[in-house]
Structure formats: structure tokens, C-alpha cells
Amino acid sequence: xxxxxxxxxxxxxxxxxxxxxxxxxxxxxxxxxxxxxxxxxxxxxxxxxxxxxxxxxxxxxxxxxxxxxxxxxxxxxxxxxxxxxxxxxxxxxxxxxxxxxxxxxxxxxxxxxxxxxxxxxxxxxxxxxxxxxxxxxxxxxxxxxxxxxxxxxxxxx
Ligand SMILES: [Cu+2]
Numbered sequence: 001x002x003x004x005x006x007x008x009x010x011x012x013x014x015x016x017x018x019x020x021x022x023x024x025x026x027x028x029x030x031x032x033x034x035x036x037x038x039x040x041x042x043x044x045x046x047x048x049x050x051x052x053x054x055x056x057x058x059x060x061x062x063x064x065x066x067x068x069x070x071x072x073x074x075x076x077x078x079x080x081x082x083x084x085x086x087x088x089x090x091x092x093x094x095x096x097x098x099x100x101x102x103x104x105x106x107x108x109x110x111x112x113x114x115x116x117x118x119x120x121x122x123x124x125x126x127x128x129x130x131x132x133x134x135x136x137x138x139x140x141x142x143x144x145x146x147x148x149x150x151x152x153x154x155x156x157x
Contacts, residue, residue: 034118069112
């Protein structure tokens with residue numbers, strides 16, 4: 001319930017400021033610190049952003065980048081018909097007018113692939129998202145502990 005109330009408050013707050021600049025926006029986000037042992041095997045990182053389309057046309061993510069990874073992609077996790085978990089790349093993620101999407105652990109996320117350095121708690125991860133119509137937007141994501149469920153969960157502690 002707490003998270004629902006928080007999301008409602010966030011929507012009201014952003015609606016007031018979105019008027020002047022319509023289109024797709026990166027509202028917030030966070031990243032997870034790398035697990036030291038896992039990073040030795042798999043030099044990837046994970047981050048989550050919330051995206052809202054306050055404009056009147058559909059927009060699409062056409063490119064992603066971060067100075068801290070060789071490749072940045074949108075991924076989704078789920079389970080197949082047999083219940084086996086999978087993770088796959090999502091191409092051309094689109095946002096309808098009025099749509100708001102919050103990435104979260106276990107669902108859609110940003111995958112940072114081939115990172116020279118592990119992500120450390122407290123550092124900042126810049127990510128640039130290029131939309132077909134809105135162009136480039138960069139967001140600076142705070143890195144939370146490996147086991148964190150994100151800023152909302154940390155604030156509720
Ligand atoms: Cu992934």
C-alpha cells in the first residue's frame with residue numbers, strides 16, 4: 001500500500017511541472033551495486049528507471065549508453081510456459097501518450113554489459129537514453145546496496 005500511495009503522490013507532483021516540456025521524460029531511477037564474486041564471472045550491472053510520456057505521440061527508445069559500460073540494453077525477465085526463468089533483450093521499447101513505466105527487479109531493467117569497474121554503493125551511474133522524438137536525455141542514478149529493493153524500500157526502513 002505504501003508504494004501505491006507514493007506512486008500517486010509522485011504522479012501529482014510531476015503533473016504540475018510537466019506542462020512546459022511535453023514528451024517522454026526520465027523521472028527517476030537507481031542502480032544496484034555489483035556483487036564482488038559475481039562480477040569476476042560476469043561484468044554486468046543492472047539499473048532501473050521510471051519513464052513517463054506526457055506528450056501526445058508515441059515515442060521509442062532507439063539507443064542507450066553509459067560511460068561505465070561498453071553496451072547498455074533494455075532487458076526483460078519472465079518465465080516461460082514451463083516456468084523456466086528467462087532474460088532477453090527488448091528492442092524498440094515504446095511509450096504511448098500518458099504511459100508511465102517503472103522498471104523494477106524481476107521485470108524490465110537496464111543491463112550494463114562489459115563494465116571495466118564494478119558498481120559501488122553510493123557512486124553515481126550516468127545513463128543516456130535516446131528517444132526517437134524526444135532525443136537524448138541523461139539521468140544520474142544512485143547506486144544502492146546489492147540486496148536493496150530500491151529507494152522506496154530504503155526510505156521505508
Ligand atoms: Cu538483463
